[in-house]
Amino acid sequence: MKVLLTEEEIRDGVAELAYKINEVYGKEPVTIIGIMTGSIMLLADLIRVLNMPLRVGVIQTSSYRSGAVRSELYINASMLPDIENRDVLLIDDIFDTGHTLSGVVAAIRENRPRSIRSAVLLRKTGRQQVTMQPDFVTFEIPDEFVIGYGLDYCDEYRHLPFIGTLESSDLRSADSDQHA
Numbered sequence: 001m002k003v004l005l006t007e008e009e010i011r012d013g014v015a016e017l018a019y020k021i022n023e024v025y026g027k028e029p030v031t032i033i034g035i036m037t038g039s040i041m042l043l044a045d046l047i048r049v050l051n052m053p054l055r056v057g058v059i060q061t062s063s064y065r066s067g068a069v070r071s072e073l074y075i076n077a078s079m080l081p082d083i084e085n086r087d088v089l090l091i092d093d094i095f096d097t098g099h100t101l102s103g104v105v106a107a108i109r110e111n112r113p114r115s116i117r118s119a120v121l122l123r124k125t126g127r128q129q130v131t132m133q134p135d136f137v138t139f140e141i142p143d144e145f146v147i148g149y150g151l152d153y154c155d156e157y158r159h160l161p162f163i164g165t166l167e168s169s170d171l172r173s174a175d176s177d178q179h180a
């Protein structure tokens, strides 16, 4: 495993992200929605450095892929708080193909929030398959498989305080379930 972003680099990046979010919303109340499970670290760190009144909730997604083929995105919104007429900020760990975030934005929109923006810790360069982009991107990273700071491989490594890359020899091939 190689370290891509140290704990300190992440802390600085999150502080910069918080600064930008504070600039956009000022003192207006925001409802932060973390996409489970990958956003746990960013969610916990970010909400401690934002200045406006906050409500915090979660939504869960999972997608299943068979080899290279990505199939349907499942969204569990049962823990979503009331967001009608609220300014919603979605938080996720990584913007890869973009299908997860764009699917969640569409699902959230059905609950008629006043506005929806999104913030991610990482965006993988050159991987996107959707037209939307997150409003806030903390780090742009190369197309490598990353783990740590919420990101998992087969549900392991989420607890690491830094972000590392796994070599392809560390990755089991064949079919796998992938939970966001």
Ligand code: IMP
Residues within 6 Å of the ligand: 038, 092, 093, 094, 095, 096, 097, 098, 099, 100, 101, 144, 145, 146, 147, 151, 152, 153, 179, 180
């Ligand atoms: P997307 O729908 O392709 O944008 O991917 C979104 C989800 O796939 C993310 O929320 C992650 O949970 C997962 N994912 C994508 N790339 C990686 C990675 O490099 N490491 C770990 N999880 C990833």
Ligand code: MG
Residues within 6 Å of the ligand: 035, 036, 037, 038, 039, 092, 093, 094, 179, 180
């Ligand atoms: Mg995720």
